[in-house]
Amino acid sequence: MDYLDLMKELHIPSKSKVLLLVMDGLGGLPLTPDGKTELEQAHTPNLDALAARGICGLSTPVAPGITPGSGPGHLSLFGYDPLVHQIGRGVLEALGIGFDLHPNDIAARGNFCSLDKNGLITDRRAGRIPTEVGVRLVNKLQAIRLPGVEVFVEPVKEYRFALILRGEGLYDGLTETDPQVTGKPPLPVKALRPEAERAAALVNQWIDQARQILADEHLANGCNLRGLARDPGLPKMSEVYGWKAGAIATYPMYRGVAKLVGMDVLPTGETIEDEVETLKQHWNAYDFFFFHVKKTDSFGEDGNFQGRVEVIEHVDHVLPSILALKPDVIVISGDHSTPARLKSHSWHELPVLLWAEAMRPDDVTTFGERACMRGGLGHVRHVDLLPLAMGYAGRLEKFGA
């Protein structure tokens, strides 16, 4: 039985409020074997006090050894097993730039590439052209028209762009054009099922026109399309958990993933204080809030240990104003680890803090990775966190008589 089905079956109405506070990439590593992680290093009196009153543990975001991207990391925090509910790369690319993806759109991740005079790929990333060149090329490609569908081409970053087709009768189940090696030509898109034939034909027409338009470019005279996909049509949170869910996030990717599971995306500003203000404004109107803090991840990618420490301290600083709203259940964790030491996402477990009224507190008195190792939650999985929160929130009826 899919766990989501169990939630659908058991959820009951409640006035309780659940807050999921996500510090993106929260899990860290010590820079030296006897050093502290970013979270351990941060001065966090408020998080520590909450850890002392709550219960802590370590959580595996997707599966042991697996480094999650932002999409799977968040889906699992939302209780959706990302190995079951996969989101196409094209959809994630569109969400990442804040594109307003419609349910029947086909979205692809595009990469500019370099072709030789025989049409064989010489560089899959077109010499990593700068973003401004990518923008100029995308502007040229926006001239392409296709019969019966709307076409959107949007720059992402450097050699990356997003292509979206909108219209009736477009289905996914499409192969990618990227042969993954140099010395071969981009491949035509093929339909993997009959319904996808129309989309395949249209995408191939687009590719032909793009080749002509890019022909006189020096570096980026070709392109590849990857991860051609539609919104996966995930079950919505209202249906799964029976709650009205609001998302507060400053970056498009996280607003986009929240939208895929049916959350209302609440308009907010740029800072954590703006986000707290948004939370206060909408507090009475929602049952569940997803509150996303981005910069713990950004500084991790940059290898900026101290930057991560300061973002965590910033969150600690605003925590009392969040607690003043009196949520019934709080879950604090991250979608994946992004240790400054690795300058990238990683597979390491995430520290988790759960606070609610009816709990057995453990001995943990500080919120940190090694303290969480000894926490009363033990080792859990991200997909179990919201169901657990549902239990603590009094939102699930008894299973069986």
Add this chain to the structure above:
Amino acid sequence: MDYLDLMKELHIPSKSKVLLLVMDGLGGLPLTPDGKTELEQAHTPNLDALAARGICGLSTPVAPGITPGSGPGHLSLFGYDPLVHQIGRGVLEALGIGFDLHPNDIAARGNFCSLDKNGLITDRRAGRIPTEVGVRLVNKLQAIRLPGVEVFVEPVKEYRFALILRGEGLYDGLTETDPQVTGKPPLPVKALRPEAERAAALVNQWIDQARQILADEHLANGCNLRGLARDPGLPKMSEVYGWKAGAIATYPMYRGVAKLVGMDVLPTGETIEDEVETLKQHWNAYDFFFFHVKKTDSFGEDGNFQGRVEVIEHVDHVLPSILALKPDVIVISGDHSTPARLKSHSWHELPVLLWAEAMRPDDVTTFGERACMRGGLGHVRHVDLLPLAMGYAGRLEKFGA
């Protein structure tokens, strides 16, 4: 999604080296309630130092309460769920004697038995005849010829032997002859699917001839065939993990199981020192090594507590020369427990030690069962250990964007 499929999809090339050190039957028990286990009793300064720098835990080999045989215990250490990937008993019997099983061979475990004048079984183990009698009987059975296939009969131990048929068009899906009780006759072999009809007919011909040859024997005048099976065709490690894997083991069974998952079996000697020498010789040529130490299990089966302690101390003694090779990831555990106290395999969890560069060390400073209970790895499963090692080895790309 089968976890092996995820590994297949995500593995990337890397120069890192992973070592899986298996002390067979490592998990132990104290002889008295306040005593120490074999591993706790052993003086292991090198393992303890590695535990202090690494992360420890306890691991369930197959499932809670399940006592694994050597086949399932090792498959799970290799990341193959033994409840999904089952190896027939006949195949394990053939591997255990070092028989060079070909992919399309049918292998059976044979047991000599005693029959009364009506052909009913009076003793399913033929009075546990000594090995030399078994060998003499097998020599007689080697005279049997079957049309169109090669026949191999090999002694195993006491009343046990292996029968292998080699030829075209032999498929498994065959019933066993052993009625599992005395007072009944051996049953004919039946095909459970049409493709297996030819094999069933041939095996039944063999059984008829064997009955005639054994007719004048006193104790072992009949035999049963069990676990008639082919090589299960497991996905190979090169495909699953993308690495070149070498196996170093002194006993045929472990070399055989390693071969089933596509490892190269490296020729080695009889002692642990020989195995270390083999590891050194081949260090540059492989990405992954399975290093097997047998005697922890053998002494366990004998109830020899002190013998187990000394084998563990022996491994500890050679550990520095293994570490000098600078593996990037080391996993140390066993395939199952074989406590001297029980004189048999058992269901108890295994102590596990994982060491790699990018880790959060825990508080464990000695490698022992009770220290591992409080380790930072928590309670894991054998099938998760190699995927975790893949993460630490930098051999998996990000899952999802």
